[in-house]
Amino acid sequence: MGIRQFRLIVAALSAVVLLAAGCGDEGDGAAEQDGEGPFTIGLSNGFVGSEWRTQMVEDVQQVFDEYQQEGLVDELIVESADVDVNGQIQQIRNLISAGVDAIIVNPNSETALNAVFQEAVDQDILVIATDQAVSSEVVTNVVIDQEEWGRRNAEWLAAELGEGGQIVAINGIAGHPANEARWTGASAVFEEAGIEVLTEGNADWDQATAQQTMSDLLATYPDLDGVFTQDGMALGVYQALEANDLLGQVIQTGEARAEFMFNWQEQLEQDTGFRSIGVVNPPGVAGSALRVAVHMLQGEELGEDALDGNTLFVPIPGEVTNDNFAEWFAEVEGQNPAYVVDGMLTEEEAAEYFA
């Protein structure tokens, strides 16, 4: 009896598959990359849990609108949801099926999307990874240099503390490429400058975890001079220091995010001797990626020195310090607390890469 049913199922499944296969080949429809607009753009974003990503999507939309005015692009398909890598592969396959000309992707994995990128490129779709570089050779990365980001934070902290300073590091998710790149940049600086890193912990870019970790570390290392941390966690570190009355004594790296800067502003007003640094990590990098994509779709080629391998590093827009605080503060004042200081390539700056 069971056998009969099994056969039935197999028959039904095969019928579906054969039908599907039979219907194939009529609409294998990615557009040709012929340099003729208007182009359809797909954006794949696998994480929606932060203001940074929201700003990123808005920045892409803004650049898209600009091109649409010019008639260069006609449709932007945004695929933005919390997914794991498997889910993002599906996102990208859907974009391929929808017949886009280019895919801008903020990848959930440095490596595990390579196979699906190959699928896209096989159908003549341009793929640009942004925010986070991927290892695939068929993809162009448009990112800021995370290693440099770490380095600039570290250089400032090392200068503040001087040789022999003792610090702890509170990093993001262990194994995450951005985290590793930043720490690679920073730790090299610390070694060079004679800063002693007492320990390195992971708070997974989570503010509350960072606060807890910092409190624990303060109890373990009473002679601490400074803290190296990253965006998303800086405020947690700040709160732990504040609770222990150590603001201004234990120096921390900060972030260019409105809420952190509001606190920073308060400290400046009260003249407590608090000092920090917020190296900008701009959501606009994805807007920059779209600019690069549209140039490439039109058949332009990137200049030889623009690329490092297949990666185009766009410049970090700047860093917030006590010296230039007022300038940057003007940008975030009145914004919602999660707002991140932003910046992206202008059309002219983008064009220069294709010179």
Place this chain on the structure above:
Amino acid sequence: MIDRAVRSLTVGMRRGLVPGLTVTTLLLITVAVNALLAPNFFSSYSVISNFSSFVPLVAASIAQTIVVLGGGIDLSLGALITLSSVMSVVLMEGDPGRLPLAVAVAIGVGAAGGLLNGLIVAFLRLQPIVATFAMSFVFAGITLKVLPQPGGQVPAVMTTTYRDSVIGIPVAALVIAGLYGLWWVVKRSTLGRHLYAVGGDERAAYASGVRVNQVRVMSYVLGGTFGGVAALAILANTGSGDPYVGAAVGTALIGGQTTLASIAAVVIGGTALRGGVGGAGGSIGGAVILALVSNIVFFAGISGGYRQLINGAIVIAALALTAVPAFRRSPA
């Protein structure tokens, strides 16, 4: 004639060979809606890529089904799958000659992890939900030791074969059929029968002379083995290793997403979480439904943020639908 067919169908449903009415209905609806909305749903690329997307979750949901049927649950499944995948990819190093070894390792790691879970649950008498949750961190920790950062290369032959088709049938679809065949074998074995008995009523099974502990351990071992297949499917699908492959971005919970999705697929498929009722046929349907719903959300232009909400609604709907006849049946 007709009522004979209906009867044999209902018997089949109960035996877990034929997916239930609920999941079949939901499956037909999602396929129909998807075909309507997606522009090239029947193009060969679309068919192949869809089936490729299904396989990892299909394998994971069969794994979860087996454990759940036996009265347990495996919250470490996603982490174990990730561990299998990174162990395997580290050994492969992109070398096609090492493929057999890597396959054996993926399956072996899955089975060994399952064995560990099973021994803990059966002999330390820890609650499965607690024990496997704890084990998920153990597996996650080892995963990060083995492959701290994304990397490793799957041989091209594996990724291209996975995307190929044989006489018009996608290889991925054949893999799903093969997985179903394996489940059928499990189901027909004495062990499979005892799995249902232990999940249905552990004390009754014990009193009937079933080796309850052995069956529980084996349910996790089999689950882990199917998990190993899921790991291979992930590697074929992604072409590389990544410790966070089954995790939502921004969380350090390795494999968390895979675990949750596998449980959702089991529930949609009509397998009772209390154990003893259901089968992997329904779970395969459940896994496919979950994947198709993501497509529908995409092609309908609904904001991606609603995907979780819709998935949740489908799980609830599936539960509610299966509950209807139970309400109608008057207590004996």
Place this chain on the structure above:
Amino acid sequence: MPFLEMRDVHKRFGGVVALDGASLSAEPGELHALLGANGSGKSTLNKTLTGVVAADRAEVLLDGQPVTLRGPREAQARGISAVYQELSLVPDLSVEDNVALGVEPARFGFVDRREQRRTVRGVVERFGSAFEGRLPLDTPVAGLPPGEQQIVEICKAVARDPRILVLDEATASLHEAQVRALFEALRDLKDRGVLVIFTSHRLEEVFELCDRATVLRSGATVGTVELAAADQAEVVRMMLGRSIDRIERDRTEAPEARRVVLEVRGLITDRLRDVSFTVETGEVLGVAGLQGQGQDELLEALFGAARISSGEVRLDGKPIHPRSPRQAVRERIALIPGERAREGLFSRRPILENLTLASVGRRALPGGLLRGARERRAAGDAVRRLQIKLGRLLDPVLTLSGGNQQKVVVGRWLLTEPRVILMDDPTKGIDVGAKEELYSSMRRLADEGVAIVFHSSENLELVRLCGRVLVLFEGRVVQVLEGDQVTEDRLLEASVGVDQVPG
């Protein structure tokens, strides 16, 4: 040298001693009864023999060889199989799969379905008359009525081809035809040299079926008797350790101040057709009928657990609309269910909690805070009034014997100080002594002015306790017997609808 010999068996559950040096000795081809009041250790002794319970200390000899039985699997390997009081069936598996469970014919690790069907069919066919001629091999056991489930359980034991077959209260949920089919099968097994160990609270059955009986009391063996040469009174005396009075009517005469408490008019539910009656203070109103004529549903409807489609229920003249048990409890109506394991008890929770559960709100401080001392006092009161035999109040209920568990259910409702108590066959599966105690509790409650609606499947009880009995047949009240009319004969006649047939 006896075929089976159990000596000096000891077992403790928590604080309760279940077996205290019990012994048993029996021969092949014998129908051997195991008798004793509830809590005397019958079930535990049975389970020790079948390996389900590990005795603290025991000597078991089979064919003169000492054996240790670690688990049912080992017991089965030695040819011992069992039919338990709590069914050992997996509800979602089919009859066939259940009967074969644990002994499936297998080839290369796969179930040989054809062979399985052949052997299972052979066993189940022997009980064909118990299934009304059907052979429900593919039906999940959850879909069978309780009696048929019990038969499946028996088939399962028989399918193992045992040398020793243990039946523990296997007839409790069987109707007459099923009992006949069972007895026939058991005599057949006896003829084939099987030793059957039979436990039942229905003494008549034991006398009808068995050759010898071993009597247990308080966990120890009192003696073994040849049943052909003994009478029931003698055996009961052995069980109780004292003699009980022969059946006598135990009804109170109507006191002057009686008034109607509960009035039901034109009640219609899924299974009830136009049921009307009244109950007065201090009355024990009987509800009789064959199994499944709507008795359960009547009590459930009054308790708010079954949907009422039309009809009127008045309590003290005031109309009430029982829609949930919670509401019924608030109106001070209590339901004492018969099947304790399924319906009332939280077996892993302490006795204390189980006793105080339904009435906890009455003693709590505003805001729902509990006062421990008060809870303990209330529980202690119930334990005393019902003479519940326990270790500590905080032990889980499952450490108690069956009869004592039933008393806990009664105690729970006593503590709500009910005006109306609905009793759904509360003595089912309870031994004689425990029944007596329950009867006297009922008497006392009635004397306090509580109205009791008492459904029983044992007509003798109704004769003894009720001044008035409603007889249900297919959801209707076919007769109301009063006073001297309430006799076993009249009840039986009315139940099978004899009076309905003209002429």
